[in-house]
Amino acid sequence: MxxxxxxxxxxxxxxxxxxxxxxxxxxxxxxxxxxxxxxxxSDVKTxxxxxxxxxxxxxxxxxxxxxxxxxxxxxxxxxxxxxxxSKVIKFCKEMFGDLFRLKxxxxxxxxxxxxxxxxxxxxxxxxxxxxxxxxxxxxIIFLAYLSDVEDGEFQYIQKSHIWSGQNTHHDYTVDYVNQxxxxxxxxxKGKKGTILIYNSWGVHRAKPTTNTKFVRKxxxxxxxxxxxxxxxxxxxxxxxxxxxxDIKMYLGFGKKANNKIYPTTDIYTMPLNKKTxxxxxxxxxxxxxxxMPGFLRKKIRNFYxxxxxx
Ligand SMILES: [Fe+2]
Numbered sequence: 001m002x003x004x005x006x007x008x009x010x011x012x013x014x015x016x017x018x019x020x021x022x023x024x025x026x027x028x029x030x031x032x033x034x035x036x037x038x039x040x041x042s043d044v045k046t047x048x049x050x051x052x053x054x055x056x057x058x059x060x061x062x063x064x065x066x067x068x069x070x071x072x073x074x075x076x077x078x079x080x081x082x083x084x085x086s087k088v089i090k091f092c093k094e095m096f097g098d099l100f101r102l103k104x105x106x107x108x109x110x111x112x113x114x115x116x117x118x119x120x121x122x123x124x125x126x127x128x129x130x131x132x133x134x135x136x137x138x139x140i141i142f143l144a145y146l147s148d149v150e151d152g153e154f155q156y157i158q159k160s161h162i163w164s165g166q167n168t169h170h171d172y173t174v175d176y177v178n179q180x181x182x183x184x185x186x187x188x189k190g191k192k193g194t195i196l197i198y199n200s201w202g203v204h205r206a207k208p209t210t211n212t213k214f215v216r217k218x219x220x221x222x223x224x225x226x227x228x229x230x231x232x233x234x235x236x237x238x239x240x241x242x243x244x245x246d247i248k249m250y251l252g253f254g255k256k257a258n259n260k261i262y263p264t265t266d267i268y269t270m271p272l273n274k275k276t277x278x279x280x281x282x283x284x285x286x287x288x289x290x291x292m293p294g295f296l297r298k299k300i301r302n303f304y305x306x307x308x309x310x
Contacts, residue, residue, distance in 0.1 A: 031195035043076035064271025112214035139200035152209035161199035
């Protein structure tokens with residue numbers, strides 16, 4: 001399976017690096033193959049959400065406005081092939097030099113109706129501390145659209161990576177941005193398969209949308225020059241075809257992973273939607289039928305599609 005299209009592989013990494021250094025971002029449509037996108041969607045569906053499932057699964061955050069599958073390196077060989085691709089590793093070498101590390105990764109879905117603040121991604125949350133810490137390390141983020149994005153698109157203030165470091169805060173109000181940088185806002189509508197690589201110091205957000213039917217499916221991973229910190233990376237050993245020194249460094253083999261996993265969720269960030277209600281309701285019925293006579297138990301299990309041995 002090819003992850004990237006020929007068109008994308010042909011682009012010189014030095015050109016990508018130059019654009020990111022100058023404007024803060026690089027955008028390319030049709031960078032990912034259809035097969036890769038389909039594989040990711042299928043792997044996410046298989047991982048699903050997990051209530052007492054003995055596997056890696058997805059979670060809901062912000063009361064159902066977002067779905068995340070953070071541990072893509074445990075759930076998807078295709079994702080492993082993507083974020084450890086030699087094109088990516090070579091690009092990182094061009095960008096950072098010899099040392100760099102995968103800091104965070106995830107698949108996520110944004111549902112309509114949410115309002116994200118303008119912010120930068122050069123912050124970190126240590127497991128041992130409750131407050132965020134400023135990082136001075138250079139970093140980049142790969143965003144990939146897995147669905148067509150016509151609304152609620154990513155927006156970036158061009159060249160903001162140059163000035164944002166003068167501030168120690170990471171969030172910016174809509175008023176501040178409109179007064180000072182309105183002309184610099186660049187929007188990124190795009191078809192699925194579009195890739196956006198941006199400097200983590202740049203100010204960005206997802207454009208607010210009121211359309212609640214809208215879903216944006218995105219792949220995210222962040223790489224930093226600092227090799228001494230990252231979020232925990234859960235990795236399926238089966239996926240590693242070749243373990244060379246670059247891969248060991250990039251994935252943080254044997255290194256501390258002190259940053260908090262994003263997002264932090266529990267049962268209370270889970271919405272009571274059609275899906276979660278369906279699971280819980282059927283589970284409840286499955287407990288209840290145990291007290292019923294055999295013929296009735298069978299009928300009810302069939303009706304609610306509950307496996308017969310449960
Ligand atoms: Fe961000």
